[in-house]
Amino acid sequence: MTTLQSVVRRRRAVAVAGAVSAGLLVLSACDKPSPVATITVGGDSVNSEALCYNDGKALDADSLKDCLKNADHAKSIKVGQDETVRIGVDPKIAEAGWIVLVNGRPFSDLSKETYRTIPNGAFFQEQYGTGGTTNTLAIQMGDKTKKGFWSFKLKKA
Template identity: 55%
Template structure:
């Protein structure tokens, strides 16, 4: 084997090792996707990953407040006579979760994978609703007894239907 061949092989080996290292670096920079949450009304449904959090780390009050103002929240039309179904992945249910309406807790924490609420609630002033749309959020808890810490927030917009 000539010196030139040996130099070319070393360069290829270094280039290959560099490419593999760069690929691993890119993969390690990616965050694992968060669990999905879904809202279903009649035959329409929207699903979303967490707007913030979703990785078992408690969020600060400021993070939660900012997250609840998500301008990219997925929307679904709701007739007041329909039932709104909220669904979460089992990993969220295992640690408990709740539903927030305009930033306020609407229901008790749950360990079920789904909850149902009458559509009329989301447009009733008694529950803090104003106008023809309401922001709702699914808030995941940390699973510790008696803890109110939120680890993830999924935000949706309910729009008043016909």
């Protein structure tokens, strides 16, 4: 092997090592994504990371206040008259327990399942306080100790 070939190989090895190191550095600088929640109605679905999430630890009052301001930017999905709303959550959310809030009010008991359904009849009804054409469906991770919030807009189709 000539000296020139040896130099070229060393340069390639250094370049590859540098590229791998740079890639690992970029990945280590990224925040871990929050768990995802998904709403499915018929064949349509929307999913979202948390409005606020502290890696599964309790959120303080200031964090909650700030995060709920972002609820206006929630993803929306249309709900037809005879359709069922299906809610799926990441296993991390289920492990901590979660409840469904509709328009800010508790709508379900604490669940440790990753999936649940709510019939359309529960939405867009004055008697349930969900009248009108749009309702906010939120998922709260944790019961008394709030650990995260996900928010969606349900629009009457």
